[in-house]
Amino acid sequence: MEEEAKGFVRRVLLFKVKPETPPDQIEEAIKRYSNLVNLVESLKSWHMGTDVSIENLQEGFTHVFELTYESAEGVAEYMAHPAHLEFHELFWPLVEKVVVIDYKLTPFRNPN
Template identity: 35%
Template sequence: MDKPLLRHVVLLKFKDESSPEDIQKVEEAFIALKDKISLIKDFEWGTNNSPEGLNKGLTHCFFVTFESEKDRDDYLPHPAHKEFVDLLLPHLDDVTVVDYWAK
């Protein structure tokens, strides 16, 4: 059996006053983390398109995969991640983060 992987799911809601260009800069900065932080084993993202209307304003999903909790814990204070968070915060209205071991 393959080694289980740790999934780090980040759901974002942007401020109403954030422009599409601002949001695109945040998207690009998050996407760039996969090339800046070798601890990231896989990465995918997308925007909500559910017809159910249950997203509570959360529009973006980022799905980051790690091999261990240590890798995730080292990622969080990583300078590239901190730089991303600094770019995100002025545009962030709400965030939900869920981490789980894939089964």
């Protein structure tokens, strides 16, 4: 896997948006968030989705985002980037709860 060899880091974010947030405000924030991949060099990809689970185990989380960075240092570069800080100021007031997990891609080889 090419991403493993390069030391890429993935970030998974789960967001629970405040229920009183108007849908158009959420949509505008997501558009701005998606544009960060064009503004921050270390951010290599950006994907998002909304919950469609039938298991009802999402605990109120409504949106998932997956970002890929070139390295752990790239995550730090992203966090300090002015475009990210500007987005954070816009989006954070809409958020009720967030979960963030960063991980390096790790190969799993079944011994069987």
